[in-house]
Amino acid sequence: MRVLAAMSGGVDSSVAAAMLLEAGHDVVGVTMRLWEGDVEGTCCSVTEIDDARRVAQQLGIDHWVFRFTDDFEARVVEPYAAAHAAGLTPNPCIECNRHVKFDRLLRRATQLGFDAVATGHHVRLRREDGRVRLLRGADPAKDQSYVLYVLGQRQLERCLFPVGEITKADVRARAAELGLRTADKPDSVEVCFVTASGGREDLLRSRVGLRPGRVVDTKGTVVGRVDATELVTVGQRRGLGIGGGERRYALSIDPAAGTVVVGGLDDLMSDCVELTDLAWVDAPATGHVLAQSSAHGTPVEAEFDGSTVHFAEPHRRVAPGQSVVLYRGDEVLGGGIAR
């Protein structure tokens, strides 16, 4: 197969490209330039592009740079800032996968005659009877299926995720064996453009402005103040300007009114969460599922009725804007965005 390997300059995508070559594919590496400027440690920096290119050279494959800054700004960064301004907790990596990596890049790859796009994500694919199933990665600690639930059959049939079949330790070992310069690079932990913008606070201050707010209890009594409602997330306990007493958590945020409602753990617990923007790997599913509401969260037993996830046990309120991903066993069924 002709495979376009997205190479971020990190160890996972480096090894992914190497594994595809070993498997006999015709591989070309590509690094997406998504962000202007040059900030160390983010995948659009010249250093990271250099690393990706050097790995490609070591592997003896061609390497290109594609500039997708326009889509990234319009589809990822701008909506991220707008969501925070509206009191939501967005998940920009998922939007990047949905609109950039597995849409723009995939279309470009098809245009150029590639059969598939590969990335260094830790997930596994199983192809059976003409359908593709999406499973958690082989290394539970590094599983990235949560951020890929937005991929449907149309995308998955043209995707390859080679490192999802092995553990992160094996990835590093393979990189070291191959002498790749990325073997010891630390994992990226933050959202790329947030790091590049000097952190979430600086990014949001420059894009949407930060407005202080009142912290009120469930009866409406003011109990504290925050410097920026845009930086508060539902479920947050610290930084709400309320010292002492019982533990209190942010229950809801209303930036327009400038209020953050707080309450105790009991108030935070919820039986259900309604989802919008549903996306399915294959056919829509209902019934018994495992629901996971953050990238490294614990999946919990639930029933899905087609629009609302009903938790078997009370569950901490899911911050509006966050994605809830529905699994059956290790298999991703799909998911949606918490309302």
Add this chain to the structure above:
Amino acid sequence: MTAYLDNAATTPMRSEAVEAMLPFLTERFGNPSGSHAVAREARKALDEAREVVAECLGARPGEIVFTGGGTEADNLAITGHHAARPGPVVCTAVEHHAVLHACRALPEARLAPVGPDGVVDISALTDLLDPSVSVVSVMLANNEVGTVQPLADVARAVRASAPDAVLHTDAVQAFAWLDIAATAADADLVAVSAHKFGGPKGVGALVVREGVAIEPIIHGGGQERDRRSGTYNVAGIVGMAAAMQSTVAERAATVARVQALRDRLADGLLGAIPDATETGDRANKVAGNCHLSFAGVESEALLVLLDGAGVCASAGSACTSGAVEPSHVLTAMGVPADRAVGSLRLSLGTTTTEADVDLALEVIPPAVDRLRSS
């Protein structure tokens, strides 16, 4: 086969240049600044090279400052004269980044607009001039679209409205095609770069006409009459002189031959590809430039397909990461963004053959078609 059509990025070295350089990379290794026999041998080569370069640029030997390339020559001209006589600097909006960014790094830079043909608007330029202006920088030929600027008209406007200003021209893209001695005669400062005409990379020259003040931007041992310190790149300078000499000797014939190839290429592509436009006025471009844009195509993808088919081309100017950047030149010419993203620069050179043009004509139309239909 590979058709190398990116001569505006760099050219293959001429064999005369390579041969001229070899002794200075081996046995004649001396530092021309010394006084012994080994140094003197290098000095002789340097002095001879300087005379050749001066002759080819229409300058006197004492007016030549050797630099580490075109970018340094542009920076020395602008920053160096600004240091000697501070004041606003004026350049066109389509200058190479070596000029544009050097100007922007100074306290006051004024940008002169260009028309849709890429030619500087003389009356708008004149409006930016006043007696306080330090440097006016107008390129001779544009690196992306090949447009030649009316330097004599620019010089007239500068002498009239900013009599104390110096006129600098970036002739980096022009030397291969135009008689610099004549076309840049009105400029006080002229920058060239060896690798754009068959010389080595990392060496260039700045003509500093007698009486034009410049302060050095690189300080050290005081070489080049205190205008550019640093041990002489003897091999590079000798190679540049050899490439210049051959280029000048063959220029008229090369221009005629390459222009015919370029016309066949441009007309062939415009005829074969619907919704294709040529950028700028061909009658006012250097012979090696063919710049087209295709509606509904992204040049980033087109370049990949062409590369795969053996055609080395470019979307405009190269940048550090290799990604295609939006072109400030096309923006300044008023090319709509959706058109600018589909631009293709094919730049021909002395080594371009009929077979290169044949391959490009065979490969480009189906590539554009493929991108449009998927």
